[in-house]
Amino acid sequence: MGVLDGAGPAGGLLVHGYKGVRFQNWAQTYSCNPEMYFQPSSPEEVREVLALARQQKKRVKVVGGGHSPSDIACTDGFMIHLGRMNRLLQVDLEKKQVTVEAGILLADLHPELDKHGLALSNLGAVSDVTVGGVIGSGTHNTGITHGILSTQVVALTLMTANGTILECSESNQEDVFQAARVHLGCLGVILTVTLQCVPRFHLHEVSFPSTLGEVLDHLDEHLHKSEYFRFLWFPHSDHVSVIYQDHTQKAPFSSSSWFWDYAIGYYVLEFLLWVSTFVPGLVGWINRVFFWLLFSRTKESCQVSHRMFTYECRFRQHVQDWAVPREKTKQVLLDLKAALEAQPKLVAHFPVEVRFTRADNILMSPCFQRDSCYLNIIMYRPYGKDVPRLDYWLTYETIMKKAGGRPHWAKAHNCTRKDFEKMYPAFPKFCAIRDKLDPAGMFLNAYLEKVFY
Ligand SMILES: Cc1cc2nc3c(=O)[nH]c(=O)nc-3n(C[C@H](O)[C@H](O)[C@H](O)COP(=O)(O)OP(=O)(O)OC[C@H]3O[C@@H](n4cnc5c(N)ncnc54)[C@H](O)[C@@H]3O)c2cc1C
Structure with missing residues (x-):
C-alpha cells in the first residue's frame, strides 16, 4: 500500500491519502480499487478530503464496516473510512440518549452502553457494523412494535459536499433529518448520531x-x-x-x-x-x-x-x-x-x-x-x-x-429509478433534498446511479 502525502488544495493536507488500497465487502462478493483511501480523525480532516475532491472533481464514498452485501459502498474515486471517528461523545442518562461518532462499531458501542446501564432496543444480526452504515442502509431486525434501527436516531450531524455541517433532528432541518435517517450514503458524510436507548435488558x-x-x-x-x-x-x-x-x-x-x-x-x-x-x-x-x-x-x-x-x-x-x-x-x-x-x-x-x-x-x-x-x-x-x-x-x-x-x-437487487418512483411516495422529495445537498453528485457511485438515473 503506497502512502500519498497529499498535496492538498492549500498546499498540504493534514490527513494522508493512501493509494493502492483494495476494498472488499464482508461476503467477498463486491470489491473496488479506490483511487485514494483516507482515514480522517476529525471533521476538519473530512472537510479537507471533500475540498480536495471538489478541486479534483472526484467522487467520494464513505465506508463503515463494509458489511453491505452489494456494491453500495464501492467507489473508484476517494474512499473515506471513519474507523478513527469512533468515539462515544456524550451520555444523557436522564433522556437515555447517547451521541456517538458515526464510525463507531456497534461491537464497541455495546460495552460502553453496558457501563451506563443502557442498551439499544433492537439490533440487526451482526455488530461489526458502524452506526453510520446501519442507518445508511435501513438495517432492521424484527418486532412489530419496533421500527428499523434508524428509528432509534433522534439527531445527527451531516457534512455536505461543500463542507457545511448540518445539525438535524425532528425540530431542526426536519426534512433533511427524515432523509438522512436512511441516507444511502448519498447526502454527505454522517459525522455524529444521537441514539435513543433503553435500560439495559436481558x-x-x-x-x-x-x-x-x-x-x-x-x-x-x-x-x-x-x-x-x-x-x-x-x-x-x-x-x-x-x-x-x-x-x-x-x-x-x-x-x-x-x-x-x-x-x-x-x-x-x-x-x-x-x-x-x-x-x-x-x-x-x-x-x-x-x-x-x-x-x-x-x-x-x-x-x-x-x-x-x-x-x-x-x-x-x-x-x-x-x-x-x-x-x-x-x-x-x-x-x-x-x-x-x-x-x-x-x-x-x-x-x-x-x-x-x-x-x-x-x-x-x-x-x-x-x-x-x-x-x-x-x-x-x-x-x-x-x-x-x-x-x-x-x-x-x-x-x-x-x-x-x-x-x-x-442488499443486491435489480431495481432502478422507475421502480423506486413507484415504490416510494417520498422519492421525489428525497431526490430534491439530495440534489440540493449534493448538486454535483459527489457522493454517487454505480449503485446509486441505478437508483437515481
Ligand atoms: C453477516 C451479515 C448479517 C447482516 N444482518 C443484517 C440484519 O440482520 N438486518 C439488516 O437489515 N441487515 C443486515 N445486514 C446488512 C448490514 O446491516 C448493512 O449492510 C449495514 O449497512 C452494514 O453496516 P456497515 O457499517 O458495514 O456499512 P457499509 O456497508 O460500510 O456502508 C453502508 C452504506 O452506508 C454508507 N456509509 C457508511 N457510513 C457512512 C457515514 N458515516 N456517512 C455517510 N455514509 C456512510 C456507505 O457509503 C454505504 O452506502 C447484514 C450483513 C451481513 C454481512
Whole structure:
C-alpha cells in the first residue's frame, strides 16, 4: 500500500491519502480499487478530503464496516473510512440518549452502553457494523412494535459536499433529518448520531418447530405473543422454526449443544453445500436433514440483549431481503413455495428468514408508512464457490414486486429509478433534498446511479 502525502488544495493536507488500497465487502462478493483511501480523525480532516475532491472533481464514498452485501459502498474515486471517528461523545442518562461518532462499531458501542446501564432496543444480526452504515442502509431486525434501527436516531450531524455541517433532528432541518435517517450514503458524510436507548435488558429466547401452514394461519397470534417474533422457513419443505425473544429477569443460560450447533452446523453443512453444487437435487434433502438435526426440538436460552440479537454469521453468502406490507406475508410465502414446487430445478438454501417491523416516516425506509414483513432469502458460497442463483432471485423479486415490496438498500437487487418512483411516495422529495445537498453528485457511485438515473 503506497502512502500519498497529499498535496492538498492549500498546499498540504493534514490527513494522508493512501493509494493502492483494495476494498472488499464482508461476503467477498463486491470489491473496488479506490483511487485514494483516507482515514480522517476529525471533521476538519473530512472537510479537507471533500475540498480536495471538489478541486479534483472526484467522487467520494464513505465506508463503515463494509458489511453491505452489494456494491453500495464501492467507489473508484476517494474512499473515506471513519474507523478513527469512533468515539462515544456524550451520555444523557436522564433522556437515555447517547451521541456517538458515526464510525463507531456497534461491537464497541455495546460495552460502553453496558457501563451506563443502557442498551439499544433492537439490533440487526451482526455488530461489526458502524452506526453510520446501519442507518445508511435501513438495517432492521424484527418486532412489530419496533421500527428499523434508524428509528432509534433522534439527531445527527451531516457534512455536505461543500463542507457545511448540518445539525438535524425532528425540530431542526426536519426534512433533511427524515432523509438522512436512511441516507444511502448519498447526502454527505454522517459525522455524529444521537441514539435513543433503553435500560439495559436481558432477553429470553425460545425456539420451537412448527409448519409453514400453522405459522401463516396464526400469524397475528405469534406477533402478539412475542415482542421479537420471527421465523425461519426451510424451503423445499414445510418445516419452520419459530423464534420468540422477550424481556426477562432471568440469568444467562443456554440449552443449546455446542457439538450440534457448531460442529454439525458449520463444518458438515459447508461440506454438504459444496457437494450439492455438483448435485443440486441434494439441497432439499440438506434443508430437511438440518432442520431435523438443529431445529426440530425446543431450545431455550437467556442473554443480555445485544448478545441475543446478534449471532456469528459463519458463511459468506448472497442475500436478498425485501419488505412487503405485513398483510401480504402469507401470499408471498405461499407464492414462493408454489414457485419452488413448480420449478424443480430452482434451488433454495435454508433458511428463508421472516421478520416484522413497525411503520415509520423516514423517506427512504422500506417500512415508510406501513407495517412490514421482511423476507430474507439466502444462497451460501461454500468454500467461496458461487452457486447459481439468478433464476431463484428473479422468481423471488417478481413475487415481491407484485406484492408491493421494497428491497433492502444494503442488499443486491435489480431495481432502478422507475421502480423506486413507484415504490416510494417520498422519492421525489428525497431526490430534491439530495440534489440540493449534493448538486454535483459527489457522493454517487454505480449503485446509486441505478437508483437515481
Ligand atoms: C453477516 C451479515 C448479517 C447482516 N444482518 C443484517 C440484519 O440482520 N438486518 C439488516 O437489515 N441487515 C443486515 N445486514 C446488512 C448490514 O446491516 C448493512 O449492510 C449495514 O449497512 C452494514 O453496516 P456497515 O457499517 O458495514 O456499512 P457499509 O456497508 O460500510 O456502508 C453502508 C452504506 O452506508 C454508507 N456509509 C457508511 N457510513 C457512512 C457515514 N458515516 N456517512 C455517510 N455514509 C456512510 C456507505 O457509503 C454505504 O452506502 C447484514 C450483513 C451481513 C454481512
